[in-house]
Amino acid sequence: MLAETSARDLGFPNAYDRRQMSDGPYIAESASLIGDPARANMLAALMDGRALSATELGLAARVAPSTASGHLSKLVDGRLLSVISSGRHRYFKLASPAVARVLEELMVLAGDGPPRYRPKSRCSEEMARARTCYDHFAGKLGVAIADSLASRELVVLGDDGGLVTDAGMAFLLELGVSIEERKASRRPLCRPCLDWSERRWHIGGGLGAALTLRCFEAGWTERKRDSRAVTVTHAGKRAFEQLFGMRL
Amino acid sequence: MLAETSARDLGFPNAYDRRQMSDGPYIAESASLIGDPARANMLAALMDGRALSATELGLAARVAPSTASGHLSKLVDGRLLSVISSGRHRYFKLASPAVARVLEELMVLAGDGPPRYRPKSRCSEEMARARTCYDHFAGKLGVAIADSLASRELVVLGDDGGLVTDAGMAFLLELGVSIEERKASRRPLCRPCLDWSERRWHIGGGLGAALTLRCFEAGWTERKRDSRAVTVTHAGKRAFEQLFGMRL
DNA sequence: CTGACGTTTCGGCGAGCACCGAAACGATCC
DNA sequence: GGATCGTTTCGGTGCTCGCCGAAACGTCAG
Structure with a gap:
């Protein structure tokens, strides 16, 4: 039943191609933003709902201020973070509870699967x-x-x-x-x-x-x-x- | 109150550095797997819970079979997919409902924010x-x-x-x-x-x-x-x- | 055994991007 | 006004990774 599909559509657009127009690229956009370690560290640091400054988030991610700034711009553009300016500081926070939900679900996923290597206790006492x-x-x-x-x-x-x-x-x-x-x-x-x-x-x-x-x-x-x-x-x-x- | 933090810890490990050892890299691992458009298309195609073969998923993602194979290996390694072999076919499916939850939450996120450009109707009638x-x-x-x-x-x-x-x-x-x-x-x-x-x-x-x-x-x-x-x-x-x- | 097919591995190409330092910008404080 | 600090922009470097085609491997059909 599957051979039929590939034979019929060899090299031509088929039903699966149409699905490309579907959700894939959209979720990839958000996911790839979260997918960079530096950005993920920033997001994790913001999971408590507070707003942190660019410098603090740079320290959290262990990158230079300029690098942090670039990442933060992308996260704001991607609607994962919102920003409020106050004096010469800019404070960043998660854009919505939906973002926190995604992160939380990802943590569940990361915590799944038993035998995987995991250095020390990942979470402190x-x-x-x-x-x-x-x-x-x-x-x-x-x-x-x-x-x-x-x-x-x-x-x-x-x-x-x-x-x-x-x-x-x-x-x-x-x-x-x-x-x-x-x-x-x-x-x-x-x-x-x-x-x-x-x-x-x-x-x-x-x-x-x-x-x-x-x-x-x-x-x-x-x-x-x-x-x-x-x-x-x-x-x-x-x-x-x-x-x-x-x-x- | 924030100046104190940066002055005290300038260039040295501080509390935020320790957080690096926390969740960030772990969620980044899964997220970056989802973050590639080709892989995201594959995952989206599997959202109905069925198992599909490597060739079908390659068509869904519009990539060559060899490319698809590489992506699928990574997704299995990353515990997002599970695989069952049957004859000369290998069928891939989402590894757990938790994976589906993450994808669904990401779709909600992608659907957020009103004025964003979105070609035609993203979802068919x-x-x-x-x-x-x-x-x-x-x-x-x-x-x-x-x-x-x-x-x-x-x-x-x-x-x-x-x-x-x-x-x-x-x-x-x-x-x-x-x-x-x-x-x-x-x-x-x-x-x-x-x-x-x-x-x-x-x-x-x-x-x-x-x-x-x-x-x-x-x-x-x-x-x-x-x-x-x-x-x-x-x-x-x-x-x-x-x-x-x-x-x- | 031989040919066909699904799948994987390998080698090489190219683009994208994360990173940093230096410098510019803007606001604050003295 | 001048110095300081937080933040951003710019240029340049290096590496990662996605992509493909060709070839190898394993399974199935005849």
């Missing part, structure tokens, strides 16, 4: 314990929060995506997490996000972002300098034990 | 009407099925992920969709999948796959030759009208 994933918690902390909320049926994660129950809404309201305006947004409220260190789901989407924002505002968590890693403060430990019944 | 997305329905058909199931609360999609209700389970059982064994799998049962043509959610995950498989088995839908496009048969039109209350 503290990164595995608690970090931000674009704009929500990941690592053991993120998974623990997700487990806690799920076990009390404040959210339902099941095997399949996530939902916030009515009780969950009440809980969040009481916690001071503003979730109402997020429901209007097109962004999924409670997207499950596969954790590359824990290999389990944690809570992303608008809910994950709001909850995480609240934890920083309340002083329960703090960002480690120049890293996606997160530390839980003393107040945070108390709060998390009371709210989520977890010990850290 | 028939592709927009009904197609497969790796292993489940997408396009108007996929969205219509999702809407129907949601409106009758057989699944709950909300803004946020998806869940199958008890009534939904009963419905699927009656339909002859074998869903039980899929619950055991680690694959999400009802992952919402953003549709790049409709810009709305349709149903992916194990449920989407099982439902789609059932439709093909029942003869309600048929694959267009050499394409991801799908046609609905006469029997299918009747069935879909009865089951989902839709007219096509």
